[in-house]
Every structure is written in structure tokens, then in C-alpha cells.
Amino acid sequence: METIVKTHIGAYGIIIKDNKIVLIKKARGGYKGKLDLPGGGIEHTELPTDTLRRELMEEVGIEITNYELFDVTATNIKWEMEKGLWEDLHHIGIIYKVDTNAVDLKSDADGLDSEGANWYNISDLNEEMLSPFAKYVLNKLKSE
Numbered sequence: 001m002e003t004i005v006k007t008h009i010g011a012y013g014i015i016i017k018d019n020k021i022v023l024i025k026k027a028r029g030g031y032k033g034k035l036d037l038p039g040g041g042i043e044h045t046e047l048p049t050d051t052l053r054r055e056l057m058e059e060v061g062i063e064i065t066n067y068e069l070f071d072v073t074a075t076n077i078k079w080e081m082e083k084g085l086w087e088d089l090h091h092i093g094i095i096y097k098v099d100t101n102a103v104d105l106k107s108d109a110d111g112l113d114s115e116g117a118n119w120y121n122i123s124d125l126n127e128e129m130l131s132p133f134a135k136y137v138l139n140k141l142k143s144e
Helices: 046-058 132-143
Strands: 002-014 021-024 039-041 066-082 087-097 114-121
Touching: 002 066, 002 132, 039 046, 046 087, 066 114, 066 132, 087 132
Parallel strands: 002 087
Antiparallel strands: 002 039, 021 114, 066 087
16 A cells, blocks of 8 residues: 655635535545535645635636635545555645625536536535535634
8 A cells, every 4th residue: 555645735715695605516536526615726836816716717617806814724634546545635725715796606517626616505514515624614604
């Protein structure tokens, strides 16, 4: 059994309106099948806010009008990438509250990480459905 140790740093957006949150369904990776915050990895020379804008356009199909830093958090996940090959991932997330005028979302897959974005009633979500960052955000919002 081989294990790859990796650190991934990304920027992610919280979009909430009328007790609904925008989440994407993960198409691959350690969170495959889970609902996650839209966002992704920071590319070389990119500012986290540039990543946020790019990723929300790619995954959700929206432009943001405003953003505010919500929190920075991290999680660790170990998952089997393929038979006998594991990844030990230290995942760091820079998370922003995001405002947008958009209502319609890109509901189709992006061909990479997402099976599409959707509005989800916050009250209908349970922890088993969510990625670690989505769980963290919803729990923190409940306690505020």
C-alpha cells in the first residue's frame, strides 16, 4: 500500500439566500458524491479572491458582486485513489461569504470536479451528505 501525502489550498464561497445554500456535488476525489462549497485550488500567482471569482464562474456560472472573509480552516482526509494507492490530504480552505445578483446556476457538470451546482434548503441537509468544509460552515453559521 502506497500513500501520497499532499497539501491542497483553495478558496471557497458561501452563497445563501432565503435559507438556501449553493452547493456542488463532487464528481471525484476524496469527497466524491458529497455536497461541497463551490470553489477550488489556488493556481500559481493567483490571489485567493481571484481564485474565488474564477472557480465560482467555472462551477456555478455566476459573477460575484461582493465578498467577505468568513474563516480559514483545514481538514485531513485519507482516501483510496485507486487500488493500493492512498492519498493523505491536508486540505486548507479560505472561505468567503459571497453576494451575487444571480439566481440561475450552472446545473451541469464542469467536466472536472463538479456534477453541477444547485440551491439546497439548509434545513434538508444532514451531515452525511456534506463535505467537511460544508459541515463546518453550516455548523458555524448555526452557532452565530
